[in-house]
Amino acid sequence: MAEDVHGRKVLPVANRSADRVFGGQILAQLVAAAAPPDSTKSVKSIQVAFPRSARSHDALILDLETTHEGRSLGHRRAVVWQNDDGNRRITATASILVDRPDDGPEYQFTTVAADDDPQTARPVDFLVVPGESRLISQIGLDDDRAVPAELAFWMRCPDFTDQSLARPVIAYISDWPLIGTLLKAIPGFSQKDAHVQLQTDVIAHSIWFHQPFDVSEWLRVEIRGQRLVAGRGFGTGAVYTRSGSLVASFAQENVIRRAQ
The missing domain is CATH 3.10.129.10 (Hotdog Thioesterase)
Known part of the structure; x- marks a missing residue:
């Protein structure tokens, strides 16, 4: 800096x-x-x-x-x-x-299956991920069919072996997928309509880190678009290791409205 x-x-x-x-x-x-x-x-x-x-x-x-x-x-x-x-x-x-x-003491409530194989998921080019990403969900963010507002993918950044970079990397990525995930549920719209037919902006974002993790190893990211009403959206996300340990959670409020 x-x-x-x-x-x-x-x-x-x-x-x-x-x-x-x-x-x-x-x-x-x-x-x-x-x-x-x-x-x-x-x-x-x-x-x-x-x-x-x-x-x-x-x-x-x-x-x-x-x-x-x-x-x-x-x-x-x-x-x-x-x-x-x-x-x-x-x-x-x-x-x-x-x-x-x-x-x-330690406890975790989770429904994520442990030991899934990232190599069985479909490779996908998420530009915001500074490494490799693989799509777990059947439908990604660029499809304008109305489907549940959910997204799951694997990611890893092999070049980021410095552990001090792990939390900044997840912070960087966490800002991106929530608006596109919410738009999956709206017929005729997708992530591609952001800043085109729709005005979209993040207005508040929170992240919680639960334990140290290695971003150069596979991490599973789960996104849920929880609510969209009156031009405002809300969604949540969770980051898991391959073995199923929850290492980070995040939530976001955003603006999603028709372009003026």
Whole structure:
């Protein structure tokens, strides 16, 4: 992360030619900034609101404040903004909990089968996944037939062997599939209609990390589009290891309405 001439933290923008900054990029950068590799804690959860889209041609400034630092838990507050100090354009605000694991009992409620073979799933090109992905669901995100708002796929990023990158990678990916999954249930629409026939935006996104995991190994991602009404959508997601351990959960509220 660079600093400008005023000593402010500046987040790099991955694609300057895009109309807007991908929200998953900001999520990943916030996770990485809140618990850098030399930190004694890791990100436990993050709740982000996106009051407006970030413009890719303007600098992204990060204000990150440590509001609490305890033995086990810590808290960070973040604001991402653009323009000048006197005319801030707030693009994201975040509450980030960091922690150091404690000893305690373990339990998991799950309906996901363990030891499924990713190699039996169909290869699919999800551009947002920086590695390999395989579709478990029979129908993907580009089909405009009305089917249940569910999506399941395998993913792995073999080049990301640095464990400090695992949580930022999942944060990055988690921002993307929920709107497209909700649109699976709407006759005549699919992910391809986002920003074309439909105006779509993420307005709030939350992630919970439950235990360490290796993103270079196969992970199973399960998405559910829970509700779409009055131009607002809500969906949830879960990330499992191949053996069936739940390692991360996420939820998102978004805007899905006809383009003006």
